[in-house]
Amino acid sequence: MTGFGPRFRAAVTARGRLCAGIDPHVDLLQSWGLGADPAGLDRFADICIEAFGSVAAVVKPQVAFFEPFGAAGLATLERVIAGCRDAGALVLADAKRGDIGSTMAAYARAWLDDSSPLVSDAVTVSPYLGFGSLEPALDAARPAGRGVFVLARTSNPEGASVQLADADGRSVGQRIVDAAAAVNTDGAGTVGVVVGATRAHGLDLTALAGPILAPGLGAQGARAEDLGPVFAEADLDWLLPASSRGVLRAGPDIGALRASFEAARDEVESALS
Numbered sequence: 001m002t003g004f005g006p007r008f009r010a011a012v013t014a015r016g017r018l019c020a021g022i023d024p025h026v027d028l029l030q031s032w033g034l035g036a037d038p039a040g041l042d043r044f045a046d047i048c049i050e051a052f053g054s055v056a057a058v059v060k061p062q063v064a065f066f067e068p069f070g071a072a073g074l075a076t077l078e079r080v081i082a083g084c085r086d087a088g089a090l091v092l093a094d095a096k097r098g099d100i101g102s103t104m105a106a107y108a109r110a111w112l113d114d115s116s117p118l119v120s121d122a123v124t125v126s127p128y129l130g131f132g133s134l135e136p137a138l139d140a141a142r143p144a145g146r147g148v149f150v151l152a153r154t155s156n157p158e159g160a161s162v163q164l165a166d167a168d169g170r171s172v173g174q175r176i177v178d179a180a181a182a183v184n185t186d187g188a189g190t191v192g193v194v195v196g197a198t199r200a201h202g203l204d205l206t207a208l209a210g211p212i213l214a215p216g217l218g219a220q221g222a223r224a225e226d227l228g229p230v231f232a233e234a235d236l237d238w239l240l241p242a243s244s245r246g247v248l249r250a251g252p253d254i255g256a257l258r259a260s261f262e263a264a265r266d267e268v269e270s271a272l273s
């Protein structure tokens, strides 16, 4: 089985470096003329699958926006995942899971195991219970060629108080990056990190050898031209900037939505070239 790293690299080489976030905020549903109900969510999902599935290297459904609809929301999320994967996109489930190892194993089954209707190509995880607690997710991801994206330096201003804290001479965020790099020495690129595009992060990412998800483009204020300076020291072939609302605001017309994604992706590619 090809590791997640090579699968990621092939996808971004073919389709470009922009992750399409699928975040069905209630105000977006309303501005698309849809109800904030299961039928509206379903229509939003269909439009996103159609607009992004065949053009984006990676799509990232934000699980939190499906959960308020209960079983119906999860059924829609299953369709988003399967529909986008069928259309050739890698699906990164933005679930930000994290728990003690035995519970982490259940999260790994949910998001990374073929037996689950939610199986995705990768999932976001939180390392707050210690990087080692993520081991069951890494063990599930590795043999399946799937990936795990670990929060390191998030795009929100509040992240600094924890992520920049000193941990024996390195920041907490740097320790997460270094732990990810140690796993990736096997060349599979199983572990990615999440580093917001919104500000200087102060991390040394040079040894990572895995993907860098960089949310914050668009609605949170980061621009394509910020990416070069913010990630000056990183290997830009691993960079995956992400935008959700900034692109989604162009809906509900499928053509306009896809054009908005493609314009943002082209801006990223020309800024990084």
Ligand SMILES: O=C(O)c1cc(=O)[nH]c(=O)n1[C@@H]1O[C@H](COP(=O)(O)O)[C@@H](O)[C@H]1O
Binding pocket: 021, 023, 062, 094, 124, 153, 154, 155, 156, 194, 195, 196, 213, 215, 216, 217, 218, 219, 220, 242, 243, 244, 245, 246
């Ligand atoms: O893991 C993430 O994707 C993530 C990490 C981070 O540091 N910041 C961040 O905004 N995100 C997610 O990325 C998306 C950003 O959405 P927009 O601000 O609408 O582009 C949301 O789904 C966030 O939960």
